[in-house]
Amino acid sequence: MNIEAFLSNNAHVSIRLNVDKDTITQITMIFQKIREYPWHDHPLLSWNICPILPSGPDLDFDVLQPEQYVMSITSLLSENHLPEGVEFDLSAGRQLISMLEKGYPSPVHPRHPSFCGSHQGTIVFDPYGDIYSCHEAVRDSRFIIGSLSKAAHADDIANIEQSHWSPDQDEACSDCAYVLICGGGCVHRNCSNNADVKSLLCRWVEASVKLALLGLSGAIPYRKHTGWM
Template sequence: MRSSSYNIVVKVDDKDGRYALLNSYTHAFDIVNQNVYQYLKTQDEKCGISEETKEKLIKRGYITSLSEEDERELVKRFLNKIYDEIRLKNFGFHFIISYDCNLRCVYCYEDPILNGCACLPKNRITKEQVDKAYEIIIEKDKDRTGIKVIHLYGGEPFLAENYEMLEYIVQKGKDLGYVFSVTSNGYDLDKYLDFLRENSKIFSFQITIDGVEDIHNERKPHYKNKDSFTRIASNVDSLLKIGIPISIRINTDPCTMERIDELLVYFRERGWFQYKNFKPYCALLRKEVPTVNKKGNFPKEMFTQSEFYRTFCEKELGGKSEERFVCQDLDVQSVLNGLLLGKSVNHKSCFCGAQTGSIIFDPLGDIYSCWDVVGQREHRVGRYIPNFILENEFADKWFNSRVSEHKCVNCKYVFFCGGGCLANAFRVTGKVQSGECNDYPRLFKYGMQQIYNKKIQRGIDEN
């Protein structure tokens, strides 16, 4: 017998010598003392734990009779089984209306195809292309139960000049029972208010506001008048009053985080927190951008994922907003809360839907599976004009991406991170494959400490 290679152990209480103990494939989650920790580490009988405790450690998977190789093979089979159950089974559908945008965000990952050296045509998707896409959606989605969602993307999908095509897409989808999730910069939404009011029940929006007004306008200027903050904020007001759910994304780096309290005050003064359909969240800005504050240049190193989350927690931003203001943490808190409450939590066999069944229809007749690489034809997975076809040479990179075939199979975090973001791996390594961790282990360990401090220690102290 030996300790499982997939145990995650984090010291959460220095004073009382307590450790959070989690097995990633059995999903057992416990708080243990120093004696149990030492026993798991050394298997020394002198650690002074009872036979009953030993039996519990075995039953919950912390102690195993499998060799390291056999346990790794067990994990590999489990990962493949999970992946096969979801791969190309449950599709997600997206329309790119055009490769055109009215803002010039300094960190835009689409900039080369929107305005740069690889600039694509600005023509909008056609009605004939939309009709063909809906034929595919109907066929692929025929067995779906529950809410049916189509995502609208760009460029900027809600450009004023896209009105007629958006109306066509939405009406066709509405007739088929779909609702629409939108990623928009929010600038031209005032041109659509009557349309959105008539269809408020079938829309939800993500709109980006990158910090207080001067930071936002520096990073997300309109291509003509530079100032985009005032108009976007006004349009958010209008959509909240209509009742449309609005998620405000704040792309965050150290400069933004330093003044995040000012933005929180602005949201409150604007009255946005009074709306139940308002939800702001911080997301990590991954590309370094030139930043300026009142004192001039403000160079700072970028956050790692764990530093970003730790800083958000230390500033107690959730508590300052009745937990309405949240931080992107790759679902760590959701997973740990679920395990703590004994809920069923899915094991991950991939990072996201780009590896299982995301279908993005673009205006050039190509299909992509990942938002981060749209327009880069070497990353397309197929075409839908004149007919739907997945091109194996390209599609297998995304739709047959098995984390079990990479070094991740040896990692104790694999069932929670799913091998990491493939697009991020490509940016870092030049390869579309799992294994780019993006600071996930430190993020997860900090998340375990947070769960203990907020929810577990209180119960222990009260008892």
């Protein structure tokens, strides 16, 4: 497999599992399948869970251990008082509060200074076996750099030019309270020359976060931790 080829070339491989409220129950089965491969405990291999919100983006709570995540989200989704249609958003919001309370340095998986991961020289496999150099380029065929079906190896992508942009270098992003969620990377790359589109995407992120935090009035005030609202 190509995963074995990359690991044999001392390349770090990260398996990201995107899940929503309809697929959360399948995670345990996926973990069991991964553990069947001889490389499942390789020191250069990591794998994590990323909850995807109904509105589109993910909040990256993969700093939690897989088993903890499964138990927490499954429990939250079973609560009868969660409004219909936004169960996963509310669960994600509660996870965010819980993590901040526990002292996690950031509610997002470390992809800094560039949210898309390109500064780390990472590669991303999509569900169809296509290979990308950036987390945020997945599903855009213009950015495909290889394919599992073509037996791509680490050496094939060693010289791909990577971006080293940081949201701290963008005035609008550096002053934005939501940059910990969106990271700024994809917005900057796609819309840096179109202020109207960039502003629209920023408002979309803000609305998504507010939706995720609905129903948390009984929790410890999140503004105490983040100052977002």
